Every structure is written in structure tokens, then in C-alpha cells.
Amino acid sequence: MKRLGWNSWLLALALLALGACTQAPTGQRPTSPTSSAVVEREGVRHLQHQVVVGYADEGALQEAIRHLGATEVGRIPELRAALLSVSQDALKASRTLKGFPGIRYAEPHYAMVTAPKDDPVEKPKASGGGVEALGLRPLGNPSDQILDELPQYALDPRHLDAKAAWDAGYEGQGVVVAIIDDPADVTHPDLAANWAGKAYDPVTNTVYTDAEAWVNFIESLDPANISHGTFVASTVSAAKDGQGIAGLAPKSKFLPVAIFQPSYVGDFYVARGIVWAVNNGAHILNNSWGGLGYGNLVKEAFDYALANGVVVVASAGNSSKDEVRTPAGYPGIIASVAADGNREKTDFSTYGRHVSSAAPGLDVLLANPTWLGGGYGLISGTSFSGPYTAAAAALVKGACPSATPYQVRRALETTTWEGSFSREKGWGHLNARTLANLLQGGCTALPGKGSVVRVKVEYQNERGRSPGLLADVILRGQGLRPGDPTDPTPIYWARTDQNGEAWFYEIAPGTYEIYVAGADLALTGGLPEERGTFVGTLVANPGSSASNPDFKWVLLNAAEVNLNPTDPYEPNDSLSQATPIAYETLTQLAYIYGGPQDFNWFSFQGQAGDTIKARVYARSSIGGTLDSYLYLYDANRNLLAENDDIVSGQITDSEITFTLSQDGTYYLVVTSYTIATGGSDDNPFNKYRLELRKTN
Known part of the structure; x- marks a missing residue:
């Protein structure tokens, strides 16, 4: 699994015509x-x-x-x-x-995702497809592990039990799974037959329909470090053809989307790739990558997929911790944990309340790309439990094309080996046999539909109402038992956009306690009591949708996010307009705001030998967005000192200590780092206070 770092909403959009997601292909790489x-x-x-x-x-x-x-x-x-x-x-x-x-x-x-991937174990891969080359002999393995040519414990009756599903007719027919990863090999003998016929480079917005051209594109990158997507694709769609290995959904088609080339291409291109895959017929998106953080654009891209009925699967991560990583932690996404040969969570797998289920992820046998010698190799990581989960979802979508993402998720969760919840494996290890048994009851036997919830937040105070931008919204299922590792009660989190809206797609129906907190003071600045909180309830009804969501309006008693603040010292934008201050002064709240290049001038009287300390309290100490920059001038406008950060990269407030050489008038000038380096910065959250002291 690869690492990703990364608020907000997406109004329902109809699925647009194929190829309409971006500008026309340019073929030009930035x-x-x-x-x-x-x-x-x-x-x-x-x-x-x-x-x-x-x-x-x-x-x-x-x-x-x-x-x-x-x-x-x-x-x-x-x-x-x-x-x-x-x-x-x-x-x-x-x-x-x-x-x-x-x-x-x-x-x-x-660009928070880094390469190479962080899958914990990758054993050397053999060239060629033979059993001898890998040291894996069919006679040395139980016969029920030979489903194609090579032994695959992950698919045997004690793990995924793939053959039982295949024998019942569930092989992923008619389903397209997008492999959002590094470029998968569409020419590998086990994959060529199941390529969906298109592959996408989101950086240049180029669609490839020719296998040779796609491989040439890969070889123009750094092919020695590109293999992950091929492993992932073979987990899902390797053909059952008597050679090599088989994917869990061996009749599904795969659609490569190259978001690692080989490094992560950035959130914009990832979102472009997600939208392209949805618009080009993907029924399932597999995401064997992730990390910490929250990004607006990627969240909206996955919401777009869910709003259009596309199932989204993400690997939980390889951090060994109980933690929420993204995209696995976004509402509506199926998060997968890696299991070992005993159907237990691997030591390396991330886990937690948000995970859905577990699948094999330790020493699984998968396809090696032809540009690295071809053949097969053993590899480990939640990067592969994820696509086994996507493949299981393909079995459901193949049988019931109209199944919603939540129905698919619950179909997998209610047919596991364990049938009960734990934070380590979600609802348990996937079992294709019991999944097939459910599907044989017909699509009406599927679990009920999920819910879509829209939350609208507004701030209210003595000056009236304003949009509840930048608020945190948590939905916590009623009856949640904190600290209980077997409690399956759902909990979801999202952040409002600048219109005050947060969306939750394809979540579990039920009654929720809703917790809302106003804008993060680290961004806006202010006092804790000005943030405001709300606690209430909402009902998420089964079958609510992107076009008809369940709605909750929250009126939060909080200080509005002031988008047009008044600076008590303006105009003080030049030496002639400088605001006089004295030693032992701490100014009122002031702003670098009101123009693209705001410089705030303050004058003071000093004597020769005075050691002064001027300190700007800004983002690092009082919140807000101002990365301050401070200058000290003499009366002739000679620059005496300047400072950006008190501690570079850590404390971004500014401070100058200086001993004056003569009596006279001196000037302190406050601005932002962006302006000081020639840029524009006109942010209403650029708040600060200036302190001037004599220290001797």
C-alpha cells in the first residue's frame, strides 16, 4: 500500500458522456x-x-x-x-x-503520498511463468489450492473459497474494476484477455486504447519501479485459463488509471482519474494506497463515484495501528484489512472501527509485469486484501448490477467466516461461498440500501447568521460503546465547505447523534468559547440518495467566520501613516488584509543603547493564517533587521531583538511572508498582535 496525505461536499451530478471529464487530451507532460x-x-x-x-x-x-x-x-x-x-x-x-x-x-x-509503496514484504519475483522457477510445486500444496496452474492459498476453501462461487456462476461477468494505481500491465498473459480496452494517464489527460502504446508510455517513465498496479490487477482480474494464476473475479475487466508514475502525481490528477474511471464505465474503484490527512478534492471525487452508484474499495493501510487513514476512512468507502494464512489480521495491517472486512494479504501469489521479467511473485500488504475485496464486490455487481455501494458492502459483511464485528477485522474474513449462497437467493435477498445525508451548518450570534464554513461534523450511531472492540456502531466524519455543507454518501441507515464544532481556531484564530458546538440527532433513512438526501440543518451559536474584518490601525500602510506605539505595548487584534500587498507600519521613539524586542503573535500563537514577516527600519528608512520565523518551519511568528545605535524614531513593519517575497496575500484570517518591549 502506498501512502497518501490529505473538506467537503458534492451535489449530485448525472453521469456525463464518456470522455467528458476534462479538457481534450494534450499528450503533453508538464x-x-x-x-x-x-x-x-x-x-x-x-x-x-x-x-x-x-x-x-x-x-x-x-x-x-x-x-x-x-x-x-x-x-x-x-x-x-x-x-x-x-x-x-x-x-x-x-x-x-x-x-x-x-x-x-x-x-x-x-503530494502527500510517497513512493515506493510501503507494502511490508515483497519477495523476489521469478522470470517466466513456470512452477519450477518459483519453487512452488503443485504436489507440495493441497490440491484444492490449484485453481489454475499455480497454487493460491488465498483462494482455497479455507480462505476466500473462490471455486464455490465460480461453480455457482459468479465470476464477475460484465463488471469493470478501475485499478487506480501505478500503470498495470495490460499485456501480461494472465491479464491481456481481461483488459477493458482503455487505460488512462490523468497527468496528460490521455486515453490509451492500444496495448503497445500503453507499454511504451510506461517504459518512458521509470519501469523498474512500476509493478504495484500489475500485482493489484491480477488479484482481481487474472483470467482462469489454465495458466499461471486466477483472480477472484476472473471474468471481470480491469481499467488502469496511472496515479503513480512512479511517484504520486498529486491530488488533482488522482481526482481526474477517479472521475474519468466513473465516466468510462467502472463499476468498482480499487484504491491500494492511502495515508493521513483530509483533502477536499479527493473526498469530492469519491463522493462523485458513490453518487453515481460506483463501489469504492480502499486498503486500510500498513501502519500496524488502530487509526483512520484516507481514503479508507471517508464515508461510504469499503476499507479492507490484510489477513494471514490463519484468517487473522496481519501484524502490519492498519485496523479500527471504520474497517469493513478482511481478506488475504500475506504472501499472496500475483502477476509480475512483463517489463520486469513477467511471471509471478509473492507479495504482502493491505494493497492486496483491498483488491480481493474489490473482486468480491465484482461478484455481487455481476449478479446484481443495480446493487448500491452500501448494499454491496453489507453483502460482503454479512457473509464472512465470522459473521461478527471486531476492530481488527471489521465484520470478518471474506468468504465467497457464503456470498454466493446469498446471491443465489436473487437480488431481492441483498441487504437494504444505505443512506445519503446532507448537513447544512450556519453560525448565529448577536450580529445574525453566517455560513458555517470550516466546521467539523461527526455522525455517531446511537448506542455506541466507547472502548468496546466488538462494537460495530458506525461513526463518520466530514468537514463543511465554505458554504457550510458536509455530505455523507452511502452510510448505514439509522439514528445518529450529530456533533458539530465551529471552524478550527488554528485556521481562524480566536478563543475556544467562540468556536461553538452542537449536539443533536438525525435519522438516516434507507434509500435516501444524492438527489434526495436526508437533511439536517444545524444552527451553531458561534462567532461567525469574519470574512471582512476591520483593522483598528488602518490606514497605516506607509511610513507617513505609521501608527505610534510605545514600549511595553501589545496592540489590539490587527490584520494583514484589505489589499494584495498590505504592509502595516508602526512607529516608536527609542534612545541609543535601548535593546528592544518586537514580537508578532500570529498563526503559531493565536491561530489564524498569518505566517508573519517583521521589519525594523530607522528614520531614514534603512533596514536594520528582519525576521520570518522564530523557529524555521515550526514557529512561524516573527521576532526581532535589536540594540538601537542612536536616539530617534524607528519603524516596525508587519506583513506576511508571501507579501515579503513578492506575492499577494489578502486573507481575512491574517490576524496578529504586535508587542514592543524594552529589555534593558
Whole structure:
């Protein structure tokens, strides 16, 4: 499994015509180092000069482009999202759009996933397809593990029990599974017959329909480090043809989407790939990658898939911890845990209340790409329990094409070996035999449909109401037993966008306790009591949908997120307008706001020998978004000192300690790092207080 770091909503959209998800293919790969360089700032790994913007309408997008002095790189119309190239650092640039009219969210182009993959065990792969080369002899294995040519314990009657499902006629016929990964080998002997006929490079927006051209594309990258997607694809769709291995859904088709080339291409291109797969006939999306964090765009892309009836499966992760990783933790997604040969959770697998089920993920035998010698290899990770789960979902979709994502999930969960919940394996280890037994009862025997919930948050205080932007929303099933490892009560989390809305797709029906907290003070600044909280209930009804969701309106007693604050010291934008202050002064709350390049000037009288300490309290100490920058000038406007961060990359407030050389007037100038380095920064959350002290 590969690592990903990464608020918000998606209105229901009809499935658009094939190929309509993005601009026309260009075939051109971005090469500008300023647009493609990956950097890490404040713990956020992103493409240095790229910003992702979710917009409400075309006018808002164009105004944001003008405000940033940006160039549009690409667009995903279905998600109303655009990728912009900016001159300044993207993390800082995105903050200037917080609260910007018509902008639903703005975030740096995240690149939190790193390569190589973090699957814990990958044994050397053999060239050629022979049994002898792998040291795996059919006579050395139980005969019921030979389902094609090579032994596969994962599919035997003690694990997935694949043959029982196949014999009943459930092999994934008519189902397309998108392999959202590094580029899968469509020419491998076990995969060629089940390629869906298209493959996609989301970076250049190019669709490949020719196998040789696809392999040439792969070989133009770094093929020595591209194998993961082939392993994953063979877990699902390897043909049952008397050679090599078989996938759990051996008559399903696979659709490669290359989001690792071999490094992670960034959230925008991942979202573009997800939308393309949905628009091009995928019934199931397999995601054998993940990490920590929360990103608006990727959440919306998966919501788009769920809203269009597409099942989404994600590997839980290989952190060995009880924790929620994304995308496995997003509402509506089926999260898979890796099991060993004893049907128990592996030591490396991530686990927790959010997981759905377990499947084999230790030393499973899968296909090795032809550019690395072909043949087969043993490999481990939740990266492979995930596609076994996607393949099991394909058995359901093949039998019942109209089954909703939640129905598919519950069909898998109610037919496991254990039939009971634990945080280590969800509802238990998948069992294709009992799944087939359920399907033989007809599609009316499937579990009931899930729910779609829309939450609208507004803030209310003495000045009236305002949109509940940037609020955290938690849905917790009633009766949840904290600390009980066998409690299956669902719990979901999402964050509102700048319109105050949060969506939960394909979740369990039932009565929920809803917890809402106002905007994170780390972003907006302020006092804890100004954030506000709400606790109530809502009912998620079975069968509610993207077009007719269950709705909850929450009125939160909280300080509104002030998108047009008043600075008590303005105008103080030049030396002649400087606001006088004295030693031992701490100013009121002030803002770097109101123009693209706001410099706030303060004057004070000093004497020769005075050692002064000037401190800006900003994001690191009082919250908000201001990464401050502080200058000290003398009366002749000579720069005496300047400071960006008190501790580089950790404490982004600014501080200057300086001994004055003569009597006279001096000036402190506060601005943002972005402005100080030539960019624009006009964020209403750019709040600060300036302190001036004499220390001798």
C-alpha cells in the first residue's frame, strides 16, 4: 500500500458522456520545474506552485485566478475544480482564498503520498511463468489450492473459497474494476484477455486504447519501479485459463488509471482519474494506497463515484495501528484489512472501527509485469486484501448490477467466516461461498440500501447568521460503546465547505447523534468559547440518495467566520501613516488584509543603547493564517533587521531583538511572508498582535 496525505461536499451530478471529464487530451507532460517541484512546508507535502480550487461558478474561478495572478493548468468540470499555477508557494497562496466569494475550498496541490509503496514484504519475483522457477510445486500444496496452474492459498476453501462461487456462476461477468494505481500491465498473459480496452494517464489527460502504446508510455517513465498496479490487477482480474494464476473475479475487466508514475502525481490528477474511471464505465474503484490527512478534492471525487452508484474499495493501510487513514476512512468507502494464512489480521495491517472486512494479504501469489521479467511473485500488504475485496464486490455487481455501494458492502459483511464485528477485522474474513449462497437467493435477498445525508451548518450570534464554513461534523450511531472492540456502531466524519455543507454518501441507515464544532481556531484564530458546538440527532433513512438526501440543518451559536474584518490601525500602510506605539505595548487584534500587498507600519521613539524586542503573535500563537514577516527600519528608512520565523518551519511568528545605535524614531513593519517575497496575500484570517518591549 502506498501512502497518501490529505473538506467537503458534492451535489449530485448525472453521469456525463464518456470522455467528458476534462479538457481534450494534450499528450503533453508538464515539465516546468516551478510547477512540478514537490516541497514540504509546515509538514504539508505539495507541489510548490500549484493550487487546487473548488469554485461555485465560472466568475468566481476567474476572479480567483486574477487575484492570485495564476494560470489555469487543468479543470475537472464534474467537480467544479481547477488546478492553478501560481508564482508564490502554493500553501501560502491557497490561504489567501479562504473566504473568497464563490470559492468552495482552496488547497495546495497535495503530494502527500510517497513512493515506493510501503507494502511490508515483497519477495523476489521469478522470470517466466513456470512452477519450477518459483519453487512452488503443485504436489507440495493441497490440491484444492490449484485453481489454475499455480497454487493460491488465498483462494482455497479455507480462505476466500473462490471455486464455490465460480461453480455457482459468479465470476464477475460484465463488471469493470478501475485499478487506480501505478500503470498495470495490460499485456501480461494472465491479464491481456481481461483488459477493458482503455487505460488512462490523468497527468496528460490521455486515453490509451492500444496495448503497445500503453507499454511504451510506461517504459518512458521509470519501469523498474512500476509493478504495484500489475500485482493489484491480477488479484482481481487474472483470467482462469489454465495458466499461471486466477483472480477472484476472473471474468471481470480491469481499467488502469496511472496515479503513480512512479511517484504520486498529486491530488488533482488522482481526482481526474477517479472521475474519468466513473465516466468510462467502472463499476468498482480499487484504491491500494492511502495515508493521513483530509483533502477536499479527493473526498469530492469519491463522493462523485458513490453518487453515481460506483463501489469504492480502499486498503486500510500498513501502519500496524488502530487509526483512520484516507481514503479508507471517508464515508461510504469499503476499507479492507490484510489477513494471514490463519484468517487473522496481519501484524502490519492498519485496523479500527471504520474497517469493513478482511481478506488475504500475506504472501499472496500475483502477476509480475512483463517489463520486469513477467511471471509471478509473492507479495504482502493491505494493497492486496483491498483488491480481493474489490473482486468480491465484482461478484455481487455481476449478479446484481443495480446493487448500491452500501448494499454491496453489507453483502460482503454479512457473509464472512465470522459473521461478527471486531476492530481488527471489521465484520470478518471474506468468504465467497457464503456470498454466493446469498446471491443465489436473487437480488431481492441483498441487504437494504444505505443512506445519503446532507448537513447544512450556519453560525448565529448577536450580529445574525453566517455560513458555517470550516466546521467539523461527526455522525455517531446511537448506542455506541466507547472502548468496546466488538462494537460495530458506525461513526463518520466530514468537514463543511465554505458554504457550510458536509455530505455523507452511502452510510448505514439509522439514528445518529450529530456533533458539530465551529471552524478550527488554528485556521481562524480566536478563543475556544467562540468556536461553538452542537449536539443533536438525525435519522438516516434507507434509500435516501444524492438527489434526495436526508437533511439536517444545524444552527451553531458561534462567532461567525469574519470574512471582512476591520483593522483598528488602518490606514497605516506607509511610513507617513505609521501608527505610534510605545514600549511595553501589545496592540489590539490587527490584520494583514484589505489589499494584495498590505504592509502595516508602526512607529516608536527609542534612545541609543535601548535593546528592544518586537514580537508578532500570529498563526503559531493565536491561530489564524498569518505566517508573519517583521521589519525594523530607522528614520531614514534603512533596514536594520528582519525576521520570518522564530523557529524555521515550526514557529512561524516573527521576532526581532535589536540594540538601537542612536536616539530617534524607528519603524516596525508587519506583513506576511508571501507579501515579503513578492506575492499577494489578502486573507481575512491574517490576524496578529504586535508587542514592543524594552529589555534593558
